[in-house]
Amino acid sequence: MPVSTVDRALAERLADVAGEAIRPLFRAAYTQELKADRSPVTQADRAAEAAMRRLLDAEAPGDGVVGEEYGEKHGVTGRRWVLDPIDGTRSFTAGRAIFGTLIALVEDGWPVLGVIDQPIQCERWLGVAGRPTLFNGVAVRTRGCAALEGLLLATTSPHLFGEEEAAGFLRLVAAVSGGHGTQGPVYGGDCYNYGLVASGHLDLVCEAGLQLHDFAALVPVVEGAGGRMCDWQGDPLSAASAGQVLAIGDPARVDDVLEALHG
Structure with a gap:
């Protein structure tokens, strides 16, 4: 089924609450540790995912949720929200503002909505199946390439x-x-x-x-x-x-x- 305006608004609110949890900790004091796979996880990762999950519990309680830090909650609607609170935790810990919060809505196994949010630079890409991608509310396009050589x-x-x-x-x-x-x-x-x-x-x-x-x-x-x-x-x-x-x-x-x- 088509992605609704309610879903799009919820996705943006999820990015908002994640950013509110992340920004106070960027280049500041926070706790961190290594996970079993030796990748880092920080207080900001966990706080951002927890904030998003609280919002989903309130606004979409029947949907499933899959998050990097807190695993999977099974739903009853056939829809799953897929969350990565900080994609690029090493960049976050290095003080580099090129990490992002990832939010997806997956229906029957296929991603139909996606958000890439960079909360420090206030940059947000929103993609919805069948609609133009928006960057901070303005439609964007990839660029054409005449040949493989020279691609960036x-x-x-x-x-x-x-x-x-x-x-x-x-x-x-x-x-x-x-x-x-x-x-x-x-x-x-x-x-x-x-x-x-x-x-x-x-x-x-x-x-x-x-x-x-x-x-x-x-x-x-x-x-x-x-x-x-x-x-x-x-x-x-x-x-x-x-x-x-x-x-x-x-x-x-x-x-x-x-x-x-x-x-």
Whole structure:
């Protein structure tokens, strides 16, 4: 069913309450620890997700909720809100304002609404299936690319790839750089990179090892701006996807990207 104006308003309110929890702790004193996978979690991550869950309990009690920090609450509507309170916790702990809060509405396994919110810079992308993506309320578009060479490619960190994935990524780097070392990828950025694709500043993001809370919100944002989100086989992203993710600003370059990635 179409995403309602009530759903869109709720998604924005979720971003608002998450930002209210995060901003006082940015570049300030807060507690943090390492999770079982050795990734950091901070007081801000937990406070932001808890605030969003309280709002969902009040406004959409029948919907399911999946969050990075507090797991899954099963619902009865076939809808799930997927939350990542701070995507890019390492950037947050380093005082770099390129992390973001991710909020997605997933229906029958497919992301139909997504928010990327950067609460320090007050930047927000809102994507809804079938509607143009908005950046701070204004429609944005990805940019066209005549060829693979020269595309501006980004990834959070090459250290997050497995051995075979790293080889594919390096083939992609070679293809977009045309062998010129000065035209290498942009590193760092997490979800912020996908907002930059939607706004036409980056052309391509390549990542692996992502969880549903990492990528669900990105799909409506990039695709509503005219881009394409898919896995490394070119298939659409859903709750069943394995976590290899591509965001391609110009859909005409999808086959070129896949050919370069797989050699």
